Amino acid sequence: MLTEINFDGIIGPTHNYAGLSRGNIASASHAGDVSQPRAAALQGIEKMRHNLALGLPQGFFMPLDRPDAAWLETLGTSLDNAEPHLRAQAWSASSMWAANAATVSPAPDSGDGKCHLTVANLVTMPHRSHEWQGTLAQLRLAFAHPAFAVHGPIPAPFGDEGAANHMRLCNGHDQSGVEIFVYGVGGGRFPARQHLDASKALARHHRLDPARTLFIRQSDTAIQGGAFHNDVVAVANEHVLFTHETAFEDREGAHAQIRAAFPDVEIVEVPASAVSLSDAIKSYLFNAQLVSLPDGGGMGLVLPTEARDTPSVWNWLEAHVAGNGPIRRLYPVDVRQSMANGGGPACLRLRVVADTATVDPRFVADTAKLDRIADVIAAHWPEAIAPSDLASTALAADVVRARRALLDALDLGELG
Numbered sequence: 001m002l003t004e005i006n007f008d009g010i011i012g013p014t015h016n017y018a019g020l021s022r023g024n025i026a027s028a029s030h031a032g033d034v035s036q037p038r039a040a041a042l043q044g045i046e047k048m049r050h051n052l053a054l055g056l057p058q059g060f061f062m063p064l065d066r067p068d069a070a071w072l073e074t075l076g077t078s079l080d081n082a083e084p085h086l087r088a089q090a091w092s093a094s095s096m097w098a099a100n101a102a103t104v105s106p107a108p109d110s111g112d113g114k115c116h117l118t119v120a121n122l123v124t125m126p127h128r129s130h131e132w133q134g135t136l137a138q139l140r141l142a143f144a145h146p147a148f149a150v151h152g153p154i155p156a157p158f159g160d161e162g163a164a165n166h167m168r169l170c171n172g173h174d175q176s177g178v179e180i181f182v183y184g185v186g187g188g189r190f191p192a193r194q195h196l197d198a199s200k201a202l203a204r205h206h207r208l209d210p211a212r213t214l215f216i217r218q219s220d221t222a223i224q225g226g227a228f229h230n231d232v233v234a235v236a237n238e239h240v241l242f243t244h245e246t247a248f249e250d251r252e253g254a255h256a257q258i259r260a261a262f263p264d265v266e267i268v269e270v271p272a273s274a275v276s277l278s279d280a281i282k283s284y285l286f287n288a289q290l291v292s293l294p295d296g297g298g299m300g301l302v303l304p305t306e307a308r309d310t311p312s313v314w315n316w317l318e319a320h321v322a323g324n325g326p327i328r329r330l331y332p333v334d335v336r337q338s339m340a341n342g343g344g345p346a347c348l349r350l351r352v353v354a355d356t357a358t359v360d361p362r363f364v365a366d367t368a369k370l371d372r373i374a375d376v377i378a379a380h381w382p383e384a385i386a387p388s389d390l391a392s393t394a395l396a397a398d399v400v401r402a403r404r405a406l407l408d409a410l411d412l413g414e415l416g
């Protein structure tokens, strides 16, 4: 049976605040802070526990091997000698944001009946441009079953940031759907990270039906306001599209196209008069997991505690729930360490529609396994990392050992 499985990126032991992402306001404003990798990773595990307890299938991906000495070598330098900005780029734990790992088209949407995954090239940001190799190795392992087709990255310079700019509308995850690719147009103060040509190439590789595939331009207002990915201003689940008024460049045109391609859509739009774009971005209201609760429980929204703490946002949500809107339940979760780098609950997960039996079981979570992962984190992840610590050879050796301990605990040593 095909179900939606959320694969969360386990937050790696090198999690730090180096302010590497231009256009990502949280990352810039926390630059130089001392991070707490252990607490960060345990927050991520708690989110997985929470979602498992709701009855939702859960998987995970391993942190990548960081600091990435091999990448520095391709730049003619090393961990000891690299200039500080390159060293920070080698240390980033940014693969935790699994929504940027790949774009996924479930089997019912594809001409060949396979679930297609294309690893994201992430070429716009240097610190993320060397994620795809490690991510691809993992996708090839987790989704080795013939039910899947795993593709290498779209070539540069066509920036592709994966599922963060991709939405799917359907009448049930196992039914064929309409896939929406949201792209940005560059030229502003902040970069547009998803290129239209990359999105179109994905649709071709995934053998999508052109009549059920839309390409919609993200609004420049949203990008320049700090919504560096569409999933900061919109999220879809089954027939519901939950979106901010400013998400799309041509709002009316976008809604009309979506309604024409998928007449059953229910567009839940939050007007800027109720929640300003700035409050939406600060609170990450839309970077929430909109999930179908088991046993006909309707939809729930797993959202950051920052959303509860932002009055305009919480007032809107409470009114929506009271008014019998499609979102029936609100579940605030604490992922503050990730949020301070611009990653909310939805950034931390990649949705894959699949039969769990076809996924390598080493990547599938249950509570006992999450306990085991939490034990390794508690024993090996650094408690704190200050920006100056990135020059420490001893810390570099510690974090490599920490990740290895996790791979060993999960019998994933072959990821190296």
Ligand code: SUG
Pocket (backbone or CB within 6 Å): 016, 017, 018, 019, 020, 021, 024, 027, 028, 092, 094, 097, 099, 100, 125, 128, 164, 228, 229, 231, 232, 341, 342, 343, 344, 346, 347
């Ligand atoms: O790419 N932050 C990530 C956050 C990604 C959020 N993902 C989604 N919206 N799906 C980014 O900007 C910050 C790293 C730093 O500054 O050290 C960072 O990469």
